[in-house]
Amino acid sequence: MTERVRRLYDLIVAKEHRRYRHDALAPMAEDFARLKAPPLLRMARRTAAVLQAETAVILPGERISFLRTVPKLPELFAPGEWEEIRRGHFIHELGYVCNISPDYASTIALGLGARRAEVEARLRRAEAAADAEGRLFLESAIAEIDALLDLVDRYRDEALRQGRTDLAETLERVPRLGARTFLEALQAFRILHFALWCEGEYHNTVGRFDQYMWPYLEADLASGRLDEAGALELVEEFFLSFNRDSDLYPGVQQGDNGQSLVLGGMRADGSEGFNLLSRLCLAASKELKLIDPKINLRVGSATPTEVYRLGTELTAEGLGFPQYSNDDVVIPGLVDLGYATRDARDYVVAACWEFIIPGKGMDIPNIAALSFPEVLLRCARRDLRVARDLQVAPTFEAFFASVKEELKVECSAIAGGIRNLWMIPAPFMSLLMDGRVEAARDISLGATYNNFGFHGTGLSTCVDSLAAIRKYVFDEKSLGAAELLEALDRDFEGRDELLARLRYEAPKLGNGESEVDDLARQVLDAFAEGVAGLRNERGGVIRAGTGSAMFYLWHARGLGATPDGRRSGEWFGANYSPSIFARLKGPLSIIKSFTAPDLGRVINGGPLTMEFHSSLFDGEESQNKVAELVKLFVRRGGHQLQLNAVNREQLLDAQRNPEAHRSLIVRVWGWSAYFVELDREYQDHIIARQEYLV
């Protein structure tokens, strides 16, 4: 980190930049309501008002400017109006367009001036065609562009006032005109990204930064305008910009802001994308150790080992980056869902891990979640109870078939509940999405791809329950169906031995046992088959996935005890992971189990997460082995993987909430242990040692 970037870093980490924030704007919703203003108009008016209210603030020494000073956006709708809208529509999350990947590159290259001319030309055609909706949309886009360019001019003037002619020159050029240099392209990105948040969209992802920015950097390096060190400095300053306003961004938790950046992977033309800029991004993230932007690394069979090495070095920092996704599985999986091959090759991740197409996808990959354990429990209560009453024991296969059938019924039911989707219009976002200007229609109404994705939560809880039922009820017959149901109804009260057997002695997903892994494969296949053939009202398909988002807590809270020995309300594993109390043999068995299913069929996304003690990353030799482990996952057909070097905070949390960290493994010299099972003294020691490690 250079001294200049260090000063900016210190300022932002100390949150000193927040002192420039001023009071919220006056409310606007009641006026809008009185005028019965259409939503597009409200959006244009509000965004313009926010941009006008923004103060130009230039932090000392910065070369990439723009800082939010208006912390809160006024409401667009009066409470009564919003209730009315909700009553008649399916509203996803906050109602805004979110979780998509804009095409920044085209506008960075062309400039907002040229884009404005394009919108204006289209507006003339809309006027000629008496397309009132199109006119309103296009006029809104123009109003927002103008308000943004006005703010850019005020930033330029402020730069001049401070004697920062270099910055003023940059702002004189971009984003009004096309960027010519790497620095100009970064500044242009910053302004476009800034505008999206001011419009109210959220989880605004960064996309394939190393691909669309590379031509600028390549030209600068070739002309001698920049060297590698200079480029790294700019990337670091640029990365810092993601951490300035992020506390203002909506999310379930702080940090859940969707600033995902994707590196490497196959390019649309089939060539390998990992380049010098990818490398500089990994280096910048490693040095800054900040939670944004979130680094994703696309890999595949063609990826050189060195890329895995660089990724592992970053994992060792304990940030939980990078998240890996496997092109060999993801791209064909997306093609199978109907994505064009060139688009599939260009995939990125949404806020967390959902695979989406930049510029073209208005997919809502997190629109709903299916709880595998809930479906399992429903079937157990229905089918096993019937079997008991009739004194007929069906086979396990018959029971499992009914579970798979019920999964399909559940998929249809969830899909059927999503009707009349409505999103708040987003004219500026529309400008950054393919074909919206030409169509003269807002992105909230759809784009090239309009697919929905369903999370699948609690897979391991469901599979472990199935394995326990098969083993104890059907194979061994050591446990009656009625007895099991009664124990579940009583949350295992008075059934300690049964509880211990189900929790710690029963077969578990993640132990590399093919009979159990095969259950997981079949459950996921049933999920994929359950959504296959379903269409949403926008003509899109439904994508099945292995992610959970926060549903591993939300679904689990309301769910009674399950046959795997999970007590009522106990959490599921997050995303695509083993059950949290499962005692497993180790990472190799976990990888073996979790690469057994046909993951190309459940390609909405959702990573296998594995946590390792930071000491596993000590030394080059060990890091090489971790890199090999990631390669192994990729070679075996895993789709997405996240490794964590466990850090001190996590260990402290484990002390406070041991139940939530039961599967947290620590390496203790020549042996490994479950952290929560160590005596306090030893835990404290590991925590103390963390200070040196991380």
Next chain:
Amino acid sequence: MSASGRIFDLREMTVHDGPGIRCTVFFKGCPLSCAWCHNPEGISFEPELMVRAKGCRNCGRCREPCGHPDCAELGRSLGRDRGLGEGRCLHHCPQGLVSRAGEDVTAEALAARMLELGDMLEGGGYTISGGEPLAQGEFLFEFVERLRPSHVAVETSGFAAPEIFREAMRRVDLVILDLKHMDSAAHLAGTGRPNETILRNLDELVASGAEFWVRVPLIPGYNDGAVNLAATARRLEPAAGRVRVELLSYNRLAGAKYGMLGREYRPFFDEAAPAEADLSPFRERGIAAELKR
């Protein structure tokens, strides 16, 4: 008939136990009883009861009579004299804290179990550790043959009959020798055994021409001084270029498992003392050496 042996643990992705991605099996029972042993359940050749205290809510259910034959066996053999009461039920703990260290298994079954991961051990293989693997020679050698053609390493104290040690050298790809002290009296004091047998075996290993690893667990004030390290380096000098030496810093977690076995960890040395090891005696002699945290 496959030979039967006793193990106490299986671990995957053991990055420190040899080249590449590996799995390690720990044989139960060791003729040494090092004061600093971090795997105390590996010392006794008998099965043992382990009760993890962390997470215990003292519900007392594991103390109620249960009638399981395996619990009764463990309770009779160990429970009373280890301060674990009348033994414990292995199958009742709601937290899963009660377990048995010591599983009897045939070489055939163990090899079959481990070979299930055979296609995942990139550039690596299997390591047999302990306890002292050479103390179960017949079982060990059959097991090694059944793991072939995978890469196999053995981690040993070197305390074994010369013919067993020789056989091990002949059969495995890599010997990892844990060397505690070069002075026999000190060795006896720290481990309960003198070191003549070990040094004789070490000399054979040095003379064999094979590549091997030597690990020295650094015990503050006991074996981390210049005299012992220089003596170690001298002994290894003829193997320079073939031997890799790892000095392992003393880890204060060594005593973590004693409480689980109803035993007390009583180190005779100062655990808090800084273990600063000088690698120069090795490097001066052209021996590859590193200090591991």
